[in-house]
Amino acid sequence: MAIARLRRYSGPAFLSYGFRPFFFLGSLYAALSILLWLPIYAGELQAHSVFVPIDWHIHEMLFGYLPAIVTGFLLTAIPNWTGRLPVQGLPLLALVVLWLAGRAAVFFSADIGWQAAAVIDGSFLFAVAAAAAREIIAGRNWRNLKVLLPLVVMACANGAFHIEAHVQGTSDISRRLGMSVAILLISLIGGRIIPSFTRNWLVRENPGRLPTPFDRFDIASLTISAIALGVWTFAPDSDISGLLLAAAATSQAWRLARWAGDRTLRDPLVLILHLAYAFVPVGLWLISASIFMPAMVPIAAGLHALGAGAVGSMTIAVMARATLGHTGRQLRAGPQAIVVFAAILIAAMLRILAVFIPYDGIVHAAGAAWILAYVGFLLTYGMALTTQKAR
CATH class of the missing domain: 1.20.210.10 (Cytochrome c oxidase-like, subunit I domain)
Structure with a gap:
Protein backbone atom coordinates (compact mmCIF):
# COMPACT_ATOMS: atom_id res chain seq x y z
CA MET A 1 0.00 0.00 0.00
CA ALA A 2 2.79 2.44 0.93
CA ILE A 3 4.62 1.79 -2.36
CA ALA A 4 1.43 2.20 -4.38
CA ARG A 5 0.70 5.53 -2.70
CA LEU A 6 4.18 6.86 -3.37
CA ARG A 7 4.07 5.86 -7.05
CA ARG A 8 1.42 8.52 -7.62
CA TYR A 9 3.99 11.21 -6.76
CA SER A 10 6.11 12.27 -9.74
CA GLY A 11 7.95 15.28 -8.31
CA PRO A 12 11.52 15.50 -7.02
CA ALA A 13 12.53 12.81 -4.55
CA PHE A 14 13.70 15.50 -2.12
CA LEU A 15 10.06 16.56 -1.58
CA SER A 16 8.51 13.09 -1.55
CA TYR A 17 8.61 12.65 2.23
CA GLY A 18 9.03 15.04 5.15
CA PHE A 19 12.19 13.44 6.51
CA ARG A 20 14.15 14.19 3.34
CA PRO A 21 14.28 18.02 3.31
CA PHE A 22 14.04 18.48 7.07
CA PHE A 23 16.73 15.96 8.01
CA PHE A 24 19.02 17.32 5.28
CA LEU A 25 18.50 21.03 5.93
CA GLY A 26 18.24 20.58 9.70
CA SER A 27 21.62 18.83 9.77
CA LEU A 28 23.16 21.44 7.50
CA TYR A 29 21.86 24.17 9.80
CA ALA A 30 23.10 22.37 12.92
CA ALA A 31 26.63 22.50 11.50
CA LEU A 32 26.29 26.04 10.14
CA SER A 33 24.83 27.50 13.34
CA ILE A 34 27.76 26.23 15.45
CA LEU A 35 30.19 27.37 12.77
CA LEU A 36 28.70 30.84 13.27
CA TRP A 37 28.40 30.49 17.04
CA LEU A 38 32.10 29.82 17.68
CA PRO A 39 33.27 33.24 16.37
CA ILE A 40 30.22 34.91 17.96
CA TYR A 41 31.15 33.24 21.27
CA ALA A 42 34.73 34.50 20.86
CA GLY A 43 33.51 38.04 20.12
CA GLU A 44 34.87 37.94 16.56
CA LEU A 45 31.51 38.06 14.75
CA GLN A 46 28.42 40.17 15.36
CA ALA A 47 25.01 38.67 14.58
CA HIS A 48 22.22 40.92 13.34
CA SER A 49 19.82 39.45 15.90
CA VAL A 50 17.94 41.30 18.62
CA PHE A 51 18.77 38.33 20.85
CA VAL A 52 21.89 38.52 22.97
CA PRO A 53 24.40 35.99 21.60
CA ILE A 54 23.66 33.23 24.14
CA ASP A 55 19.93 33.56 23.48
CA TRP A 56 20.47 33.28 19.73
CA HIS A 57 22.47 30.09 20.29
CA ILE A 58 19.88 28.57 22.64
CA HIS A 59 16.96 29.59 20.43
CA GLU A 60 18.39 28.17 17.24
CA MET A 61 19.13 24.83 18.87
CA LEU A 62 15.77 24.47 20.64
CA PHE A 63 13.44 26.28 18.24
CA GLY A 64 15.38 26.13 14.99
CA TYR A 65 17.21 22.84 14.60
CA LEU A 66 15.07 20.59 16.81
CA PRO A 67 11.67 21.50 15.26
CA ALA A 68 13.07 20.68 11.81
CA ILE A 69 14.00 17.15 12.90
CA VAL A 70 10.75 16.64 14.83
CA THR A 71 8.80 17.79 11.76
CA GLY A 72 10.66 15.39 9.49
CA PHE A 73 9.97 12.56 11.92
CA LEU A 74 6.26 13.36 12.33
CA LEU A 75 5.52 13.93 8.65
CA THR A 76 7.07 10.53 7.96
CA ALA A 77 5.31 8.69 10.79
CA ILE A 78 1.81 10.12 10.28
CA PRO A 79 1.18 8.41 6.89
CA ASN A 80 1.95 5.08 8.58
CA TRP A 81 -0.56 5.90 11.31
CA THR A 82 -3.31 7.12 9.00
CA GLY A 83 -2.82 5.22 5.73
CA ARG A 84 -2.99 8.54 3.88
CA LEU A 85 -0.63 10.12 1.38
CA PRO A 86 2.32 11.89 3.00
CA VAL A 87 2.59 15.67 2.91
CA GLN A 88 4.74 16.12 -0.20
CA GLY A 89 5.42 18.36 -3.17
CA LEU A 90 4.33 22.00 -2.90
CA PRO A 91 2.71 21.73 0.59
CA LEU A 92 5.94 20.24 1.94
CA LEU A 93 7.98 22.87 0.11
CA ALA A 94 5.86 25.60 1.74
CA LEU A 95 6.73 24.24 5.19
CA VAL A 96 10.42 24.06 4.28
CA VAL A 97 10.42 27.66 3.02
CA LEU A 98 8.62 28.80 6.18
CA TRP A 99 11.25 27.12 8.36
CA LEU A 100 14.08 28.70 6.34
CA ALA A 101 12.38 32.08 6.58
CA GLY A 102 12.28 31.69 10.35
CA ARG A 103 16.00 31.07 10.54
CA ALA A 104 16.75 34.14 8.43
CA ALA A 105 14.22 36.27 10.35
CA VAL A 106 15.81 35.43 13.72
CA PHE A 107 19.36 36.05 12.51
CA PHE A 108 18.42 39.40 10.94
CA SER A 109 15.80 40.40 13.52
CA ALA A 110 17.70 43.58 14.39
CA ASP A 111 17.10 44.69 10.81
CA ILE A 112 13.46 43.64 10.37
CA GLY A 113 12.25 44.17 13.96
CA TRP A 114 11.56 41.68 16.74
CA GLN A 115 7.79 41.57 16.08
CA ALA A 116 8.22 40.56 12.43
CA ALA A 117 10.86 38.01 13.38
CA ALA A 118 8.59 36.55 16.06
CA VAL A 119 5.66 36.20 13.65
CA ILE A 120 7.70 34.64 10.85
CA ASP A 121 9.63 32.30 13.14
CA GLY A 122 6.65 31.43 15.35
CA SER A 123 4.33 30.53 12.48
CA PHE A 124 6.32 27.41 11.53
CA LEU A 125 5.44 25.17 14.47
CA PHE A 126 1.78 26.19 14.33
CA ALA A 127 1.74 25.38 10.60
CA VAL A 128 3.27 21.96 11.28
CA ALA A 129 0.72 21.31 14.05
CA ALA A 130 -2.10 22.30 11.68
CA ALA A 131 -0.78 20.03 8.91
CA ALA A 132 -0.37 17.13 11.33
CA ALA A 133 -3.85 17.68 12.81
CA ARG A 134 -5.41 17.72 9.34
CA GLU A 135 -3.84 14.38 8.41
CA ILE A 136 -4.60 12.69 11.73
CA ILE A 137 -8.23 13.87 11.76
CA ALA A 138 -8.77 12.99 8.10
CA GLY A 139 -7.39 9.53 8.80
CA ARG A 140 -9.59 9.22 11.92
CA ASN A 141 -6.47 8.30 13.89
CA TRP A 142 -7.76 9.95 17.05
CA ARG A 143 -5.36 8.35 19.53
CA ASN A 144 -2.36 10.06 17.92
CA LEU A 145 -3.81 13.53 18.29
CA LYS A 146 -1.85 13.65 21.53
CA VAL A 147 1.35 14.23 19.55
CA LEU A 148 0.05 17.72 18.81
CA LEU A 149 0.35 18.78 22.46
CA PRO A 150 4.18 18.92 22.57
CA LEU A 151 4.16 20.80 19.25
CA VAL A 152 1.75 23.41 20.55
CA VAL A 153 3.60 23.78 23.86
CA MET A 154 6.89 24.18 21.99
CA ALA A 155 5.27 26.78 19.71
CA CYS A 156 4.05 28.71 22.76
CA ALA A 157 7.50 28.48 24.37
CA ASN A 158 9.00 29.88 21.19
CA GLY A 159 6.60 32.83 21.25
CA ALA A 160 7.37 33.42 24.92
CA PHE A 161 11.09 33.33 24.12
CA HIS A 162 10.72 36.25 21.71
CA ILE A 163 8.61 38.22 24.19
CA GLU A 164 10.90 37.58 27.16
CA ALA A 165 13.98 38.50 25.17
CA HIS A 166 12.35 41.78 24.12
CA VAL A 167 10.89 42.73 27.50
CA GLN A 168 13.67 41.47 29.81
CA GLY A 169 16.65 41.59 27.49
CA THR A 170 17.16 37.82 27.78
CA SER A 171 15.09 34.66 27.92
CA ASP A 172 14.26 32.90 31.18
Whole structure:
Protein backbone atom coordinates (compact mmCIF):
# COMPACT_ATOMS: atom_id res chain seq x y z
CA MET A 1 0.00 0.00 0.00
CA ALA A 2 2.79 2.44 0.93
CA ILE A 3 4.62 1.79 -2.36
CA ALA A 4 1.43 2.20 -4.38
CA ARG A 5 0.70 5.53 -2.70
CA LEU A 6 4.18 6.86 -3.37
CA ARG A 7 4.07 5.86 -7.05
CA ARG A 8 1.42 8.52 -7.62
CA TYR A 9 3.99 11.21 -6.76
CA SER A 10 6.11 12.27 -9.74
CA GLY A 11 7.95 15.28 -8.31
CA PRO A 12 11.52 15.50 -7.02
CA ALA A 13 12.53 12.81 -4.55
CA PHE A 14 13.70 15.50 -2.12
CA LEU A 15 10.06 16.56 -1.58
CA SER A 16 8.51 13.09 -1.55
CA TYR A 17 8.61 12.65 2.23
CA GLY A 18 9.03 15.04 5.15
CA PHE A 19 12.19 13.44 6.51
CA ARG A 20 14.15 14.19 3.34
CA PRO A 21 14.28 18.02 3.31
CA PHE A 22 14.04 18.48 7.07
CA PHE A 23 16.73 15.96 8.01
CA PHE A 24 19.02 17.32 5.28
CA LEU A 25 18.50 21.03 5.93
CA GLY A 26 18.24 20.58 9.70
CA SER A 27 21.62 18.83 9.77
CA LEU A 28 23.16 21.44 7.50
CA TYR A 29 21.86 24.17 9.80
CA ALA A 30 23.10 22.37 12.92
CA ALA A 31 26.63 22.50 11.50
CA LEU A 32 26.29 26.04 10.14
CA SER A 33 24.83 27.50 13.34
CA ILE A 34 27.76 26.23 15.45
CA LEU A 35 30.19 27.37 12.77
CA LEU A 36 28.70 30.84 13.27
CA TRP A 37 28.40 30.49 17.04
CA LEU A 38 32.10 29.82 17.68
CA PRO A 39 33.27 33.24 16.37
CA ILE A 40 30.22 34.91 17.96
CA TYR A 41 31.15 33.24 21.27
CA ALA A 42 34.73 34.50 20.86
CA GLY A 43 33.51 38.04 20.12
CA GLU A 44 34.87 37.94 16.56
CA LEU A 45 31.51 38.06 14.75
CA GLN A 46 28.42 40.17 15.36
CA ALA A 47 25.01 38.67 14.58
CA HIS A 48 22.22 40.92 13.34
CA SER A 49 19.82 39.45 15.90
CA VAL A 50 17.94 41.30 18.62
CA PHE A 51 18.77 38.33 20.85
CA VAL A 52 21.89 38.52 22.97
CA PRO A 53 24.40 35.99 21.60
CA ILE A 54 23.66 33.23 24.14
CA ASP A 55 19.93 33.56 23.48
CA TRP A 56 20.47 33.28 19.73
CA HIS A 57 22.47 30.09 20.29
CA ILE A 58 19.88 28.57 22.64
CA HIS A 59 16.96 29.59 20.43
CA GLU A 60 18.39 28.17 17.24
CA MET A 61 19.13 24.83 18.87
CA LEU A 62 15.77 24.47 20.64
CA PHE A 63 13.44 26.28 18.24
CA GLY A 64 15.38 26.13 14.99
CA TYR A 65 17.21 22.84 14.60
CA LEU A 66 15.07 20.59 16.81
CA PRO A 67 11.67 21.50 15.26
CA ALA A 68 13.07 20.68 11.81
CA ILE A 69 14.00 17.15 12.90
CA VAL A 70 10.75 16.64 14.83
CA THR A 71 8.80 17.79 11.76
CA GLY A 72 10.66 15.39 9.49
CA PHE A 73 9.97 12.56 11.92
CA LEU A 74 6.26 13.36 12.33
CA LEU A 75 5.52 13.93 8.65
CA THR A 76 7.07 10.53 7.96
CA ALA A 77 5.31 8.69 10.79
CA ILE A 78 1.81 10.12 10.28
CA PRO A 79 1.18 8.41 6.89
CA ASN A 80 1.95 5.08 8.58
CA TRP A 81 -0.56 5.90 11.31
CA THR A 82 -3.31 7.12 9.00
CA GLY A 83 -2.82 5.22 5.73
CA ARG A 84 -2.99 8.54 3.88
CA LEU A 85 -0.63 10.12 1.38
CA PRO A 86 2.32 11.89 3.00
CA VAL A 87 2.59 15.67 2.91
CA GLN A 88 4.74 16.12 -0.20
CA GLY A 89 5.42 18.36 -3.17
CA LEU A 90 4.33 22.00 -2.90
CA PRO A 91 2.71 21.73 0.59
CA LEU A 92 5.94 20.24 1.94
CA LEU A 93 7.98 22.87 0.11
CA ALA A 94 5.86 25.60 1.74
CA LEU A 95 6.73 24.24 5.19
CA VAL A 96 10.42 24.06 4.28
CA VAL A 97 10.42 27.66 3.02
CA LEU A 98 8.62 28.80 6.18
CA TRP A 99 11.25 27.12 8.36
CA LEU A 100 14.08 28.70 6.34
CA ALA A 101 12.38 32.08 6.58
CA GLY A 102 12.28 31.69 10.35
CA ARG A 103 16.00 31.07 10.54
CA ALA A 104 16.75 34.14 8.43
CA ALA A 105 14.22 36.27 10.35
CA VAL A 106 15.81 35.43 13.72
CA PHE A 107 19.36 36.05 12.51
CA PHE A 108 18.42 39.40 10.94
CA SER A 109 15.80 40.40 13.52
CA ALA A 110 17.70 43.58 14.39
CA ASP A 111 17.10 44.69 10.81
CA ILE A 112 13.46 43.64 10.37
CA GLY A 113 12.25 44.17 13.96
CA TRP A 114 11.56 41.68 16.74
CA GLN A 115 7.79 41.57 16.08
CA ALA A 116 8.22 40.56 12.43
CA ALA A 117 10.86 38.01 13.38
CA ALA A 118 8.59 36.55 16.06
CA VAL A 119 5.66 36.20 13.65
CA ILE A 120 7.70 34.64 10.85
CA ASP A 121 9.63 32.30 13.14
CA GLY A 122 6.65 31.43 15.35
CA SER A 123 4.33 30.53 12.48
CA PHE A 124 6.32 27.41 11.53
CA LEU A 125 5.44 25.17 14.47
CA PHE A 126 1.78 26.19 14.33
CA ALA A 127 1.74 25.38 10.60
CA VAL A 128 3.27 21.96 11.28
CA ALA A 129 0.72 21.31 14.05
CA ALA A 130 -2.10 22.30 11.68
CA ALA A 131 -0.78 20.03 8.91
CA ALA A 132 -0.37 17.13 11.33
CA ALA A 133 -3.85 17.68 12.81
CA ARG A 134 -5.41 17.72 9.34
CA GLU A 135 -3.84 14.38 8.41
CA ILE A 136 -4.60 12.69 11.73
CA ILE A 137 -8.23 13.87 11.76
CA ALA A 138 -8.77 12.99 8.10
CA GLY A 139 -7.39 9.53 8.80
CA ARG A 140 -9.59 9.22 11.92
CA ASN A 141 -6.47 8.30 13.89
CA TRP A 142 -7.76 9.95 17.05
CA ARG A 143 -5.36 8.35 19.53
CA ASN A 144 -2.36 10.06 17.92
CA LEU A 145 -3.81 13.53 18.29
CA LYS A 146 -1.85 13.65 21.53
CA VAL A 147 1.35 14.23 19.55
CA LEU A 148 0.05 17.72 18.81
CA LEU A 149 0.35 18.78 22.46
CA PRO A 150 4.18 18.92 22.57
CA LEU A 151 4.16 20.80 19.25
CA VAL A 152 1.75 23.41 20.55
CA VAL A 153 3.60 23.78 23.86
CA MET A 154 6.89 24.18 21.99
CA ALA A 155 5.27 26.78 19.71
CA CYS A 156 4.05 28.71 22.76
CA ALA A 157 7.50 28.48 24.37
CA ASN A 158 9.00 29.88 21.19
CA GLY A 159 6.60 32.83 21.25
CA ALA A 160 7.37 33.42 24.92
CA PHE A 161 11.09 33.33 24.12
CA HIS A 162 10.72 36.25 21.71
CA ILE A 163 8.61 38.22 24.19
CA GLU A 164 10.90 37.58 27.16
CA ALA A 165 13.98 38.50 25.17
CA HIS A 166 12.35 41.78 24.12
CA VAL A 167 10.89 42.73 27.50
CA GLN A 168 13.67 41.47 29.81
CA GLY A 169 16.65 41.59 27.49
CA THR A 170 17.16 37.82 27.78
CA SER A 171 15.09 34.66 27.92
CA ASP A 172 14.26 32.90 31.18
CA ILE A 173 11.21 30.66 31.68
CA SER A 174 10.81 30.06 27.95
CA ARG A 175 14.26 28.53 27.50
CA ARG A 176 13.60 26.04 30.32
CA LEU A 177 10.16 25.27 28.93
CA GLY A 178 11.64 24.59 25.50
CA MET A 179 14.26 22.29 26.97
CA SER A 180 11.65 20.50 29.07
CA VAL A 181 9.47 19.82 26.03
CA ALA A 182 12.51 18.54 24.12
CA ILE A 183 13.42 16.08 26.89
CA LEU A 184 9.83 14.87 27.26
CA LEU A 185 9.67 14.30 23.49
CA ILE A 186 12.86 12.24 23.70
CA SER A 187 11.44 10.33 26.67
CA LEU A 188 8.18 9.58 24.84
CA ILE A 189 9.59 8.76 21.41
CA GLY A 190 12.71 7.07 22.75
CA GLY A 191 10.58 4.96 25.07
CA ARG A 192 8.73 3.61 22.04
CA ILE A 193 11.48 3.10 19.49
CA ILE A 194 14.53 2.10 21.57
CA PRO A 195 13.03 -1.03 23.20
CA SER A 196 11.33 -1.95 19.91
CA PHE A 197 14.45 -1.68 17.74
CA THR A 198 16.53 -3.37 20.44
CA ARG A 199 14.08 -6.27 20.70
CA ASN A 200 14.01 -6.75 16.92
CA TRP A 201 17.80 -6.89 16.71
CA LEU A 202 18.25 -9.16 19.74
CA VAL A 203 15.65 -11.67 18.58
CA ARG A 204 17.43 -11.91 15.24
CA GLU A 205 21.09 -11.59 16.25
CA ASN A 206 21.61 -12.21 19.98
CA PRO A 207 18.84 -14.29 21.61
CA GLY A 208 18.52 -13.99 25.36
CA ARG A 209 17.38 -11.24 27.69
CA LEU A 210 15.05 -8.79 25.95
CA PRO A 211 13.94 -5.24 26.79
CA THR A 212 11.19 -5.00 29.38
CA PRO A 213 7.88 -4.14 27.69
CA PHE A 214 6.25 -0.77 28.35
CA ASP A 215 4.47 -1.01 31.68
CA ARG A 216 3.40 1.00 34.71
CA PHE A 217 6.98 1.81 35.62
CA ASP A 218 7.42 3.64 32.30
CA ILE A 219 4.23 5.60 32.95
CA ALA A 220 5.45 6.48 36.44
CA SER A 221 8.87 7.54 35.12
CA LEU A 222 7.33 9.76 32.45
CA THR A 223 4.97 11.28 35.00
CA ILE A 224 7.76 12.02 37.48
CA SER A 225 9.88 13.53 34.70
CA ALA A 226 7.03 15.73 33.46
CA ILE A 227 6.30 17.00 36.98
CA ALA A 228 9.99 17.57 37.75
CA LEU A 229 10.63 19.46 34.52
CA GLY A 230 7.43 21.48 34.98
CA VAL A 231 8.38 22.57 38.50
CA TRP A 232 11.96 23.32 37.42
CA THR A 233 10.69 25.46 34.53
CA PHE A 234 8.94 27.86 36.88
CA ALA A 235 11.02 27.38 40.07
CA PRO A 236 14.56 26.58 38.89
CA ASP A 237 16.26 27.27 42.22
CA SER A 238 13.80 25.48 44.49
CA ASP A 239 14.95 22.54 46.62
CA ILE A 240 11.73 20.81 45.56
CA SER A 241 12.85 21.09 41.94
CA GLY A 242 16.20 19.59 42.86
CA LEU A 243 14.62 16.62 44.64
CA LEU A 244 12.12 16.00 41.85
CA LEU A 245 14.84 16.18 39.19
CA ALA A 246 16.97 13.69 41.13
CA ALA A 247 13.99 11.34 41.33
CA ALA A 248 13.31 11.79 37.61
CA ALA A 249 16.96 11.12 36.76
CA THR A 250 16.99 7.94 38.85
CA SER A 251 13.78 6.64 37.27
CA GLN A 252 15.06 7.46 33.77
CA ALA A 253 18.34 5.63 34.43
CA TRP A 254 16.45 2.59 35.71
CA ARG A 255 14.14 2.78 32.71
CA LEU A 256 17.12 2.77 30.34
CA ALA A 257 18.71 -0.17 32.16
CA ARG A 258 15.55 -2.22 31.51
CA TRP A 259 16.06 -1.96 27.72
CA ALA A 260 19.02 -4.37 27.50
CA GLY A 261 21.33 -1.88 25.82
CA ASP A 262 24.38 -3.70 27.19
CA ARG A 263 23.56 -6.57 24.81
CA THR A 264 23.70 -4.41 21.65
CA LEU A 265 27.44 -3.70 21.47
CA ARG A 266 27.72 -5.39 18.07
CA ASP A 267 25.24 -3.06 16.37
CA PRO A 268 26.22 0.64 16.50
CA LEU A 269 22.88 1.64 14.96
CA VAL A 270 21.05 0.28 18.02
CA LEU A 271 23.74 1.03 20.60
CA ILE A 272 23.82 4.75 19.75
CA LEU A 273 20.15 5.02 20.74
CA HIS A 274 20.94 3.76 24.24
CA LEU A 275 24.05 5.95 24.60
CA ALA A 276 22.09 9.00 23.45
CA TYR A 277 19.27 8.35 25.89
CA ALA A 278 21.79 8.04 28.74
CA PHE A 279 22.32 11.81 28.55
CA VAL A 280 18.75 12.30 29.82
CA PRO A 281 19.38 10.97 33.35
CA VAL A 282 22.90 12.45 33.37
CA GLY A 283 21.54 15.89 32.49
CA LEU A 284 18.75 15.70 35.06
CA TRP A 285 21.20 14.60 37.77
CA LEU A 286 23.56 17.46 36.92
CA ILE A 287 20.79 20.07 37.04
CA SER A 288 19.63 18.65 40.36
CA ALA A 289 23.18 18.83 41.70
CA SER A 290 23.53 22.42 40.48
CA ILE A 291 20.57 23.43 42.64
CA PHE A 292 22.11 22.01 45.83
CA MET A 293 25.81 22.60 44.99
CA PRO A 294 25.94 25.54 42.54
CA ALA A 295 29.58 26.31 43.31
CA MET A 296 30.66 22.76 42.41
CA VAL A 297 28.23 21.93 39.60
CA PRO A 298 27.28 24.85 37.32
CA ILE A 299 23.81 24.69 35.77
CA ALA A 300 25.39 24.85 32.30
CA ALA A 301 26.74 21.31 32.76
CA GLY A 302 23.25 19.85 33.00
CA LEU A 303 21.88 22.04 30.22
CA HIS A 304 24.60 20.96 27.81
CA ALA A 305 24.14 17.31 28.81
CA LEU A 306 20.48 17.63 27.82
CA GLY A 307 21.06 19.87 24.79
CA ALA A 308 24.28 18.79 23.11
CA GLY A 309 24.01 15.31 24.63
CA ALA A 310 20.42 14.10 24.63
CA VAL A 311 19.02 16.30 21.85
CA GLY A 312 22.10 16.25 19.61
CA SER A 313 22.95 12.56 19.80
CA MET A 314 19.36 11.27 19.86
CA THR A 315 18.33 13.25 16.79
CA ILE A 316 21.36 12.02 14.83
CA ALA A 317 20.65 8.43 15.92
CA VAL A 318 16.99 8.67 14.88
CA MET A 319 17.78 10.43 11.60
CA ALA A 320 20.34 7.80 10.63
CA ARG A 321 17.99 4.90 11.25
CA ALA A 322 14.94 6.56 9.71
CA THR A 323 16.86 7.55 6.60
CA LEU A 324 18.09 4.01 6.01
CA GLY A 325 14.73 2.44 6.75
CA HIS A 326 12.63 4.79 4.63
CA THR A 327 14.95 4.81 1.62
CA GLY A 328 15.11 1.03 1.24
CA ARG A 329 18.67 0.64 2.47
CA GLN A 330 20.14 -1.95 4.80
CA LEU A 331 19.85 -1.09 8.50
CA ARG A 332 23.57 -1.15 9.13
CA ALA A 333 26.05 1.44 10.39
CA GLY A 334 29.19 1.48 8.27
CA PRO A 335 32.55 3.05 9.20
CA GLN A 336 31.39 6.55 8.22
CA ALA A 337 28.30 6.28 10.43
CA ILE A 338 30.41 5.10 13.36
CA VAL A 339 32.59 8.21 12.97
CA VAL A 340 29.43 10.36 12.99
CA PHE A 341 28.15 8.68 16.17
CA ALA A 342 31.53 8.97 17.88
CA ALA A 343 31.83 12.64 16.92
CA ILE A 344 28.46 13.65 18.37
CA LEU A 345 29.16 11.78 21.62
CA ILE A 346 32.59 13.39 21.91
CA ALA A 347 31.09 16.81 21.18
CA ALA A 348 28.58 16.40 24.01
CA MET A 349 31.13 15.13 26.52
CA LEU A 350 33.62 17.88 25.69
CA ARG A 351 30.96 20.55 26.03
CA ILE A 352 30.04 19.26 29.49
CA LEU A 353 33.74 19.10 30.42
CA ALA A 354 34.22 22.71 29.27
CA VAL A 355 31.81 23.86 31.98
CA PHE A 356 34.09 22.45 34.69
CA ILE A 357 37.36 23.42 32.95
CA PRO A 358 36.84 26.95 31.60
CA TYR A 359 39.27 26.71 28.69
CA ASP A 360 38.16 28.04 25.30
CA GLY A 361 40.11 25.32 23.54
CA ILE A 362 37.72 22.68 24.90
CA VAL A 363 34.70 24.69 23.72
CA HIS A 364 36.19 24.96 20.24
CA ALA A 365 37.06 21.26 20.21
CA ALA A 366 33.47 20.45 21.16
CA GLY A 367 32.22 22.72 18.39
CA ALA A 368 34.56 21.09 15.87
CA ALA A 369 33.35 17.62 16.87
CA TRP A 370 29.72 18.79 16.57
CA ILE A 371 30.33 20.19 13.07
CA LEU A 372 32.16 17.00 12.08
CA ALA A 373 29.17 14.93 13.24
CA TYR A 374 26.64 16.83 11.14
CA VAL A 375 28.83 17.28 8.08
CA GLY A 376 29.61 13.57 8.38
CA PHE A 377 25.90 12.80 8.58
CA LEU A 378 25.29 14.73 5.35
CA LEU A 379 28.19 13.01 3.59
CA THR A 380 26.98 9.60 4.78
CA TYR A 381 23.24 9.96 4.26
CA GLY A 382 22.88 12.96 1.95
CA MET A 383 22.60 10.85 -1.20
CA ALA A 384 19.89 8.70 0.37
CA LEU A 385 17.96 11.83 1.41
CA THR A 386 18.05 13.44 -2.02
CA THR A 387 17.59 10.54 -4.46
CA GLN A 388 14.91 7.98 -5.22
CA LYS A 389 14.27 5.11 -2.84
CA ALA A 390 16.59 2.14 -3.38
CA ARG A 391 15.02 -1.01 -4.78
